Amino acid sequence: MEVGIQIELHDEANQPMVARIDQVGETSVHLDFNHPLAGKELHFAVKIAGLRPATDEELDHGHVHSGHEH
Numbered sequence: 190m191e192v193g194i195q196i197e198l199h200d201e202a203n204q205p206m207v208a209r210i211d212q213v214g215e216t217s218v219h220l221d222f223n224h225p226l227a228g229k230e231l232h233f234a235v236k237i238a239g240l241r242p243a244t245d246e247e248l249d250h251g252h253v254h255s256g257h258e259h
Contacts, residue, residue: 190218 190213198206198220212219247254 196220 190210192210192213194210195207196210198208200206206222208220208222209225210218211221244254
């Protein structure tokens with residue numbers, strides 16, 4: 190085991206989880222389950238493709254709906 194290596198584990202429901210080895214001791218290994226970009230400052234360049242008024246349903250729910258997704 191080596192610090193910085195990513196490994197895949199499974200939770201109690203057998204769902205995959207990715208962890209990074211953070212520290213390796215003689216009798217223990219410390220894993221970091223945070224996303225690799227957690228805590229980093231991110232900058233995005235975006236282009237607005239269009240604008241439309243919110244629907245009544247979107248206003249009631251407080252978020253955007255697209256197509257059949259809620």
